[in-house]
Amino acid sequence: MTRPPLQSLDDALAQLLAQAAPLAQGDTVATFDADGRVLLRDAVSPLQVPPLDNSAMDGYALRCADVAAPGAALPVSQRIPAGSVGAPLQPGTVARIFTGAPVPAGADAVVMQEDCEVLEDGRVRVHGAHRPGQHIRRAGEDIARGATVLAAGTRLTPAALGLAASIGLAQLEVARRPRVALFSTGDELAMPGEVPPERMPPGAIYNSNRFFLRAMLQRLGCEVTDLGIVPDRLDATVAALRAAAQGHDLILTSGGVSVGEEDHVKPAVQALGRLDLWQIAIKPGKPFAYGRVESAAGAAHFMGLPGNPVSCFMTFAVLVRPFLLRLQGVHDVAPKTIAARADFDWPRADKRREFLRVRLNADGCLERFANQSSGVLTSTVWGDGVVDNPPGQAIARGDSVRFIPFGGLLA
Numbered sequence: 001m002t003r004p005p006l007q008s009l010d011d012a013l014a015q016l017l018a019q020a021a022p023l024a025q026g027d028t029v030a031t032f033d034a035d036g037r038v039l040l041r042d043a044v045s046p047l048q049v050p051p052l053d054n055s056a057m058d059g060y061a062l063r064c065a066d067v068a069a070p071g072a073a074l075p076v077s078q079r080i081p082a083g084s085v086g087a088p089l090q091p092g093t094v095a096r097i098f099t100g101a102p103v104p105a106g107a108d109a110v111v112m113q114e115d116c117e118v119l120e121d122g123r124v125r126v127h128g129a130h131r132p133g134q135h136i137r138r139a140g141e142d143i144a145r146g147a148t149v150l151a152a153g154t155r156l157t158p159a160a161l162g163l164a165a166s167i168g169l170a171q172l173e174v175a176r177r178p179r180v181a182l183f184s185t186g187d188e189l190a191m192p193g194e195v196p197p198e199r200m201p202p203g204a205i206y207n208s209n210r211f212f213l214r215a216m217l218q219r220l221g222c223e224v225t226d227l228g229i230v231p232d233r234l235d236a237t238v239a240a241l242r243a244a245a246q247g248h249d250l251i252l253t254s255g256g257v258s259v260g261e262e263d264h265v266k267p268a269v270q271a272l273g274r275l276d277l278w279q280i281a282i283k284p285g286k287p288f289a290y291g292r293v294e295s296a297a298g299a300a301h302f303m304g305l306p307g308n309p310v311s312c313f314m315t316f317a318v319l320v321r322p323f324l325l326r327l328q329g330v331h332d333v334a335p336k337t338i339a340a341r342a343d344f345d346w347p348r349a350d351k352r353r354e355f356l357r358v359r360l361n362a363d364g365c366l367e368r369f370a371n372q373s374s375g376v377l378t379s380t381v382w383g384d385g386v387v388d389n390p391p392g393q394a395i396a397r398g399d400s401v402r403f404i405p406f407g408g409l410l411a
Contacts, residue, residue: 005279006279006280006281006286006351006352007278007279007280007281008280008281008353009280009281009282009318009319009353012278012280012288012319013318013319013322015290016290016319016322016323017322017323017326017333019290019301019323020323020326020327021327022175022326022327022328022329023175023176023178023249023327023328023329025176026040026173026174026175026176027173027174027175027176027177028171028172028173028174029171029172029174030170030171031161031164031165031169031170031171031172032161034156034161034164034172034174035156035157035158035161036155036156036219036221037155037156037172037174037175037177037221037328038153038154038155038156038174038175038221038325038328038329038330039150039151039152039153039154039155039156039172039173039174039175039329040152040173040174040175040329041152041173042148042150042151042152043148043149043150043163043164043167043169043172044146044147044148044149045143045144045145045146045147045148045149045167046145046167046168047143047145047167047168048139048140048143048144048145049140049142049143049166049167050137050138050139050140050141050142051139052085052102052103052139053102053103053136053137053138053139054100054101054102054103054136054137055097055098055099055100055101055102055103055110055135055136055137056099056110056135056136056137057099057110057112057113057135058097058098058099058112058113059097059110059111059112059113059114059115059116059135060076060094060095060096060097060110060111060113060116060124060126061080061086061089061094061095061097061103061104061107061109061110062074062089062093062094062095062107062108062109062110062111062126062130063089063091063106063107063108063109064108064109064130064131064132064134066091066092066093066094067111067126067130070127070128070129071125071126071127072125072126073119073123073124073125073126074092074093074094074123074124074126075092075093075094075122075123075124076093076094076095076096076122076123076124077089077090077093077094077095078095078096078104079095079096079097080095080096080097080098080101080102080104081098081101082098082099082100082101083100083101084101084102085102086101086102086104087104088104088105088106089104089105089106089107090106091106094111094124094126095107097110103136108132108133108136109130109131109132109133109134109135109136110134110135110136111126111128111130111134111135112135115127115128142166143166143167149163149164149167150163150164152329153329153330153331154330155325155328155330156172156174175327175328175329177221177222177223178220178221178222178223178249178250178324178327178328179222179223179225179247179248179249179250180217180222180223180224180225180248180249180250180251180252180324181224181225181227181244181248181250181251181252181300182210182213182214182217182224182225182226182227182252182253183226183227183228183229183230183240183244183251183253184207184209184210184228184229184230184253184254184255185229185230185232185237185253185255185256185263185264185265186229186232186255186256186307187231187232188203188204188205189204189205189206189207189229190204190205190206190207191206191207191229192206207229208309208377209254209255209305209307209309209312210226210228210229210254212309212312212313213252213254213305213312213316214226216316216317216320216321216410217252217324219410219411220321220324220325221328222324225244225248227240227243227244232264233264234264234267234268236264237264237265237268238268238271238272241268241269241272241293241302242272242293242295244293244300245272245293245294245295245297245299245300246295246296246297247297248300249300249301249327250300250301250302250303250323250324250327251293251300251301251302251303252302252303252304252305252320253265253302253303253304253305254304254305254306254307254312255304255305255306255307256304256307265289265304266289269289269291269293269302269304270291272293272294272295273291273292273293273294273299273302274291274292275289275290275291275302275304276289276290276291277289278290280315280319281351281352281353281391282314282315282318282352282353282354282355283350283352283353283354283355283374284306284308284310284311284314284315284355284372284374285306285311285314285315285318285355285374286306286311286352287306287311288303288304288305288306288315288319289302289303289304290302290303290304301323303319303320303323305320306374308374308375309374309375309376309377310357310373310374310375310376310377310379310380311374313377313380314355314386317335317409317410318335318355318409321333321409322334335404335408335409336404336405336408337388337402337403337404338402338403338404338405339400339401339402339403340360340364340365340366340400340401340403341364341365341366341398341399341400341401342365342366342368342387342395342396342397342398342399342400342401343361343363343365343366343367343397344358344366344367344368344395344397345395345396345397346368346389346394346395347394347395347396348394349391349392349393349394350391350392351391351392352391353388353389353390353391354387354389355386355387355388355389355404356368356369356372356386356387356389357369357372357379357380357382357383357385357386358383358384358385358386358387358403359382359383359384359385360384366387366401366403368387369382369383380406383406384405384406385403385404385405385406385407385408385409386403386404386406386409387401387402387403387404388401388402388403388404389401389402
């Protein structure tokens, strides 16, 4: 069988994202419950934040002209706690003020209490020189009325929820959760808890891919239907795919996608829709399948990942993750890269784009995991992320490399 030519990751991802039409409909959820969801419509502020000029410090509001002379002592004319509005400041006086309280009209600065001394007669001596605007947070300096504070397509974080609440939004319109059917095939697969290690038959392996794939899908906000391990028969695989296509946006499997591999997934998908086998120029990874499975309710996307655990893990991270984010309306789906210094040598340049498992050491440099095999899942737990190494690129100790933290690939 003729192998399809290798294609670059960038080309493969562009083709994949072209198929990722945003999901129809959406959900309205309480802002409390919107963490990790993707905003469907712009969040526009109906007010300015802060609403009034307010104090950034506990201290005294005053006119700088009244304390032009060092050591000036002024009486306290009012006390303004947070949540109350004071009267206009009387000339030649100070107002006791607390953090967040509105600055009274007529005051042009706040002096922190550490720079003031309360005298026995109740007056306040102000030490040092002070300038207008000091320690005052201006009205609208955070958010202007009518400003878009969160754009549609934003994946909401705890900070974003706080920002939405600060403009009075108790509910948010978000993209609905992608519905994903997950299953594995292969008579060699066993489940932890069902077969103890000492009774594992020859050639059997535990289905580790199922565990991390399910967790990664859930972290991306997906509703996961776990169909377990499908019997290694064509009729069972067709039945599983037909059932999975009903009510799901994506069907995800691992294993059985290498060219020439004997597996029922490929003919089963082809019987129900279409399937393309891609050879992607990445390491670990390379084999990947994309297709569509037709049903009476429409078509579900299909993706088949390689069976080797690290290949499966990385292929999900660089292809499936951005696809699922784009389905939810996220615009920028590329992981953030950081320039970092390599504390290792990698003299064997590969024709494929490599993702080397590394971790940060005490010097802030990157150490490489010794065994970069696609079957060594230990490397993904030991490491803090991967070096995204271009094709044909050797690495010498001290070189600057592109580092992608796992936090940017798993969240």
